Structure formats: structure tokens, C-alpha cells
Amino acid sequence: MREVIARLASDEFEGRAPGARAEDLTITEIISRFKAAGLEPGSNGQWLQEVPTVDITAKDVSPLTVSGGGAKPLRFAYGSDFVAGSYRVTPQTRIADSEMVFVGYGIVAPELGWNDYAGLDMKGKTAVILVNDPDYAMEGEDGPFKGRRMTYYGRWTYKFEEAARQGAAAALIVHDTFPAAYGWNVVNSSWTNTQHYVRRPDNAMGETQANAWIQKPVAEAILASAGKDLAALSTAAGQKGFKPVPLGLKASLSFANTIETGVSHNVIGILPGTTRKDEYVLTTAHWDHLGRCNADNTGDDICNGAVDNASGIAGLVALADMNHRAGPARRSQVFAAVTLEESGLLGSEWYARNPVFPLDRTVGGVNIDGLAPIGPSRDVTATGGDKSELTGILRQTLATMGLRLSPEAYAERGGYYRSDHFSLAKRGVPMFRVGRGLDLVEGGIEAGKAAADDYTKNRYHQPGDEYSPDWNFTGIAQETELLYRLGRTLAEGTTWPNWYPGDEFRAVRDKSCAAGPGGC
Structure with missing residues (x-):
């Protein structure tokens, strides 16, 4: 993960703005990492899904x-x-x-x-x-x-x-x-x-x-x-x-x-399943960032996006590698590095409108958007709260890891609807968006809040979001293990988690599942 983040967040990639040289460098690097992790091309035999855009x-x-x-x-x-x-x-x-x-x-x-x-x-x-x-x-x-x-x-x-x-x-x-x-x-x-x-x-x-x-x-x-x-x-x-x-x-x-019109790309790989290979578990992370932006007081005008979201792509690659080493699961596992999140979740929106794998055969999934380079926590938060039967899987997993579930901070801001999992959720696919809470093993909640506030103030969407060899990866490793366990549980399972009755996405999932033979 260190290698992936250091590479994608280097100045050579110019902040990974979609289009032209920066995009070519980025998707080439991701394809190389996907191959090394044991994935097969996941977009109808190709690595890339074109995302046509209009500005x-x-x-x-x-x-x-x-x-x-x-x-x-x-x-x-x-x-x-x-x-x-x-x-x-x-x-x-x-x-x-x-x-x-x-x-x-x-x-x-x-x-x-x-x-x-x-x-x-x-x-x-x-x-x-x-x-x-x-x-x-x-x-x-x-x-x-x-x-x-x-x-x-x-x-x-x-x-x-x-x-x-x-x-x-x-x-x-x-x-x-x-x-x-x-x-x-x-x-x-x-x-x-x-x-x-x-x-x-x-x-x-x-x-x-x-x-x-x-x-x-x-x-x-x-x-x-x-x-x-x-x-x-x-x-x-x-x-x-x-x-x-x-x-x-x-x-x-x-x-x-x-x-103006243009084209960007999602990068998609797959680990085929065994006994339920036509059922899919989806893991996503966005590869894009802001490119060149307002310069800081040193004159640096590259928004490198190390945490947001080179870390997420590193997590995606690590999860692919972990699952490949563990051997095929019952269900197929799809890993998608999506584009244009910073422009309005456009890459995931395109995939959700034009899914490579049918949404009524997609069991659910995990989205990764920022892995903070701080220590491990005693707790985990679920963005969006308790919306679906995925919460049962989360609670069981947390129990095995000795972690507790804490309420989401700033729930009134609607964070669940501002990252790529939302493009799938609003079409009925249950998606995890979970991560470490603020109660850090070293320093507790005070240290967790201080770290979160420092990132928001000094690095988020700024040139300061850069990789350092001094990053603390212990918390990143903890969070990646959690995401692995959640995704693997879905991939080895036979059940189809649904949204709770009354949730805003329940009706569209039920309709999708009932639309064709074998749905959900």
C-alpha cells in the first residue's frame, strides 16, 4: 500500500485529474497493480470501461x-x-x-x-x-x-x-x-x-x-x-x-x-467465483483527484490527493491481493477503480447506469474513500447509520475484531450520499461505507478529533494532501482488514442482504430483484 500511494500521489501524476497525460499514467499504473494482484480484466474482457462525459x-x-x-x-x-x-x-x-x-x-x-x-x-x-x-x-x-x-x-x-x-x-x-x-x-x-x-x-x-x-x-x-x-x-x-x-x-x-464532451475511464478487474460465480460482490474506490489547484504559500499547485484517494486505490489493490491469496470465494468479486468522483460521482454513476455485471445479481459491496494515516481505533462508524441488513454482518465482524460501533459524527450532513457507493445504493445495491471511528487506541477521542480537524483544515483538497514515508500505517492496516472481512463474508455467503423496510432504497431493490428470473 505504501508503494501504491507513494506512486499515485507523486508529483509525476499531477494530482490525477481525469483526462490526457495524468489519466493515462494513472490507469496504466492501476492496471499493472490489478494484474500483479491476480485480477482478470473485468469489463467484458477488457480492463477499461469508457465513461463519456459532458461539461x-x-x-x-x-x-x-x-x-x-x-x-x-x-x-x-x-x-x-x-x-x-x-x-x-x-x-x-x-x-x-x-x-x-x-x-x-x-x-x-x-x-x-x-x-x-x-x-x-x-x-x-x-x-x-x-x-x-x-x-x-x-x-x-x-x-x-x-x-x-x-x-x-x-x-x-x-x-x-x-x-x-x-x-x-x-x-x-x-x-x-x-x-x-x-x-x-x-x-x-x-x-x-x-x-x-x-x-x-x-x-x-x-x-x-x-x-x-x-x-x-x-x-x-x-x-x-x-x-x-x-x-x-x-x-x-x-x-x-x-x-x-x-x-x-x-x-x-x-x-x-x-x-464540451470528453471520455474518461473506470478500471475494472474480477476474481471469478466458484459455485455462485454469476453473483457479484463489488468493491470500489475512486482514482481521480483535483489535478492542479490553488497554490499554497510555497508555490506548490499540485493537489496530490494522497489520502483522497490514492489511499483508497491502495486499499482496493490490497483487498484484491488478499482475496486472490485466500483463493476463490463462492461469489465473484469485482474491483472497480472509478473516475470523476470529485466531479460528482460520475464514474460510479456511469457504471450504475451501465453495469458490467447486472445490479440484480450484485449482492452488495464496499466503498473506500480515504484511509487516514493515523493509528488504530477502538471503534468503527458506519456512514448513513443502520440502513440495511449489512449492519448485522458489520456487528458480527466487529465482535471478532474486538471493536465497537459508534454513532456517525455530523450525521446531518448527509455523508452517505456524497461518495461513490451512493450511485449503487440509489439503484438498490446495499453498500458498506465504514471506517475507523475517532476513539484512537493512543490518545482516545481527543486525538481522533484533532487528527480529523487537522486533515480537514490543512490538507483536504489542498496541496498539503501528500504522501510521507513517515505515515503511520497501523490504522490503515486495521481498517483494510475490516473491509476485507466484510467483503469476504459477502463473497462466501449465500444470503442477499436488503435494505430495511421503510428505507428510501428498499422499494427500488425489491423492484430490481423481481424484474427478471433469478434476480437477487
């Missing part, structure tokens, strides 16, 4: 204009008041006099009897949507949407997807710092530059024409012009049975789109 940059964005609430239309400025873009691959986006509807949290969750669009035809309309879940303000996790712990329904990605399914022309998410878990500066910087997507056969014409965020004071002004109060409507939207509220207003917005 869209909004240009000449007009003000967001809202009319119908008074003698003078309201006009809001791009950047300071709102940001906008389009998933559609089209040179021009134009929303003209689109009826506005307040749809609460914009959630349709049949398993919870919740539908914020009930009785509404959204075709051609603009949805005004609250961020997060209806019960985000709770201290615990006892609410229908797991309270303080964010669910998929609380993520902005879901809200735009659901608005599109409802036929909306546009969707406006109301930004509020606490439920969003970040300030307007993050939204502004993320949405006022080029947006990256994987290409679709229909050029994403099934999506909304425009997706946008608006500042909370902007939303308050819009609703006030309709004779409504944002706070009162937000309270009502938190109750089951809420009905969407037409505002009697019309929204207009336009911008041009600059479009």
Missing part, C-alpha cells in the same frame, strides 16, 4: 424575474441572489412566465405515505422547494425521515430529480445554511462554473429545463409578493398531508450553455 457552462444568465405579485416584477441577480444551470445538453435555456408552486420539501416517499406533489400537475411549472428533510431540526433520529440524520430525500440532487419526474420546467431550492450544512458561498462557487455530467442517449431532455438555488431572503420576498409567509409554509410543509401551494406568480429566466 456544461451557463453563460449570459439573465436575472430571475418573478411577476404577478404586484405592479412591478421582482428581479434577482445571478450569483448574489440565485444560481442556475441545466442538466440538458442544449445551447439555450429559456423559462418564460412559468407558474410557480411551493411544494414544501419536494418529496415523494410512498413507503412513508408522503407526497408533496399530491394532486398537482407540474408540467411547465416552477417548483419552489425547501432543502433537507421535514424533520431535520430534531435532535435525535426518531422522525419519519430519521430526524437530524439526512436521508436521500433531503439531498438537493434528489429534489431536482423528483421535480423532473413530476414534469416541472424548473426547480428552485431555498438555501438555508443550517439544513443545507453549508453557506451560500459554497453554493455560489459550486454552481457558477462548469458543471460535469455523464452523457445520456437523450441528452438529458427528460430533466427540468433549469435547476436553481435561491437565497432564503429571496424566497421570503417571492412568497411575500404572493401574500404568503415562508416560515408559516415551512412549518406546514413539515406535517404529513401537506398539499402544494400555487403562488399565483410566474418565473422567467434564460441563459446560454457552452457544451
Whole structure:
């Protein structure tokens, strides 16, 4: 693992930005390591799966204009008041006099009897949507949407997807710092530059024409012009049975789109199984990082991504080697080094849309995203909490290793929905995202928090995320052993772990399993 991290995080690889020389170096190195670990080519006899991409940059964005609430239309400025873009691959986006509807949290969750669009035809309309879940303000996790712990329904990605399914022309998410878990500066910087997507056969014409965020004071002004109060409507939207509220207003917005296409690659290897070789256990880690970035005070402008995620690729290679040395398992084991995680989980998204191995024959898997070079811990955390029957396997494994399961820190930030396992999970495949907790063997929780804070402040997505020969690998070894045991248990098993009843991914898994012969 030292060798893999030192190589991939060296300046020669220029921060592993997808495309051109850095990508060629990276995928060549990974293929070499996969071969040495005993893997066979896993993408229909090849090592590589092409990931076609499209980059869209909004240009000449007009003000967001809202009319119908008074003698003078309201006009809001791009950047300071709102940001906008389009998933559609089209040179021009134009929303003209689109009826506005307040749809609460914009959630349709049949398993919870919740539908914020009930009785509404959204075709051609603009949805005004609250961020997060209806019960985000709770201290615990006892609410229908797991309270303080964010669910998929609380993520902005879901809200735009659901608005599109409802036929909306546009969707406006109301930004509020606490439920969003970040300030307007993050939204502004993320949405006022080029947006990256994987290409679709229909050029994403099934999506909304425009997706946008608006500042909370902007939303308050819009609703006030309709004779409504944002706070009162937000309270009502938190109750089951809420009905969407037409505002009697019309929204207009336009911008041009600059479009560029490209191709990146996932690297896929496989260890074929024995008696259940047409059932698959998937292990993933992303190989990409940011490339060249803002220079530090020494002039270093390479974001090497040693922890994020050269360490994950090293873990992937180590797990492949460990399983190869242990001999074939009952089920086949697939190891995928995916691209474009930093651009929005695009490599894993492409795989999930175009799986090399059917998702209804994929038992589950493990995702690795950052192995911290600090000591071992007494505890383990599961990002996303107790969502599926994988938790039973985790608890049994922890017992054999003398470890305990601790609550996830900052559960309200929705970390489960921000790494590559999510692309599989939202299509029904149960995925582990686990790692060492903060209670370190040496120094306890105080030392664990200090190490985590130091990395976030001084190295995360910065030139300082570099490999050092002084790294402590004892904790990395502990975490890799845990991941090996979890994956191997799935690979040697015969059961099909499912999401718990009521989980947001249970219905899609059940549907996938029932769709064809032999599914799940």
C-alpha cells in the first residue's frame, strides 16, 4: 500500500485529474497493480470501461424575474441572489412566465405515505422547494425521515430529480445554511462554473429545463409578493398531508450553455467465483483527484490527493491481493477503480447506469474513500447509520475484531450520499461505507478529533494532501482488514442482504430483484 500511494500521489501524476497525460499514467499504473494482484480484466474482457462525459457552462444568465405579485416584477441577480444551470445538453435555456408552486420539501416517499406533489400537475411549472428533510431540526433520529440524520430525500440532487419526474420546467431550492450544512458561498462557487455530467442517449431532455438555488431572503420576498409567509409554509410543509401551494406568480429566466464532451475511464478487474460465480460482490474506490489547484504559500499547485484517494486505490489493490491469496470465494468479486468522483460521482454513476455485471445479481459491496494515516481505533462508524441488513454482518465482524460501533459524527450532513457507493445504493445495491471511528487506541477521542480537524483544515483538497514515508500505517492496516472481512463474508455467503423496510432504497431493490428470473 505504501508503494501504491507513494506512486499515485507523486508529483509525476499531477494530482490525477481525469483526462490526457495524468489519466493515462494513472490507469496504466492501476492496471499493472490489478494484474500483479491476480485480477482478470473485468469489463467484458477488457480492463477499461469508457465513461463519456459532458461539461456544461451557463453563460449570459439573465436575472430571475418573478411577476404577478404586484405592479412591478421582482428581479434577482445571478450569483448574489440565485444560481442556475441545466442538466440538458442544449445551447439555450429559456423559462418564460412559468407558474410557480411551493411544494414544501419536494418529496415523494410512498413507503412513508408522503407526497408533496399530491394532486398537482407540474408540467411547465416552477417548483419552489425547501432543502433537507421535514424533520431535520430534531435532535435525535426518531422522525419519519430519521430526524437530524439526512436521508436521500433531503439531498438537493434528489429534489431536482423528483421535480423532473413530476414534469416541472424548473426547480428552485431555498438555501438555508443550517439544513443545507453549508453557506451560500459554497453554493455560489459550486454552481457558477462548469458543471460535469455523464452523457445520456437523450441528452438529458427528460430533466427540468433549469435547476436553481435561491437565497432564503429571496424566497421570503417571492412568497411575500404572493401574500404568503415562508416560515408559516415551512412549518406546514413539515406535517404529513401537506398539499402544494400555487403562488399565483410566474418565473422567467434564460441563459446560454457552452457544451464540451470528453471520455474518461473506470478500471475494472474480477476474481471469478466458484459455485455462485454469476453473483457479484463489488468493491470500489475512486482514482481521480483535483489535478492542479490553488497554490499554497510555497508555490506548490499540485493537489496530490494522497489520502483522497490514492489511499483508497491502495486499499482496493490490497483487498484484491488478499482475496486472490485466500483463493476463490463462492461469489465473484469485482474491483472497480472509478473516475470523476470529485466531479460528482460520475464514474460510479456511469457504471450504475451501465453495469458490467447486472445490479440484480450484485449482492452488495464496499466503498473506500480515504484511509487516514493515523493509528488504530477502538471503534468503527458506519456512514448513513443502520440502513440495511449489512449492519448485522458489520456487528458480527466487529465482535471478532474486538471493536465497537459508534454513532456517525455530523450525521446531518448527509455523508452517505456524497461518495461513490451512493450511485449503487440509489439503484438498490446495499453498500458498506465504514471506517475507523475517532476513539484512537493512543490518545482516545481527543486525538481522533484533532487528527480529523487537522486533515480537514490543512490538507483536504489542498496541496498539503501528500504522501510521507513517515505515515503511520497501523490504522490503515486495521481498517483494510475490516473491509476485507466484510467483503469476504459477502463473497462466501449465500444470503442477499436488503435494505430495511421503510428505507428510501428498499422499494427500488425489491423492484430490481423481481424484474427478471433469478434476480437477487
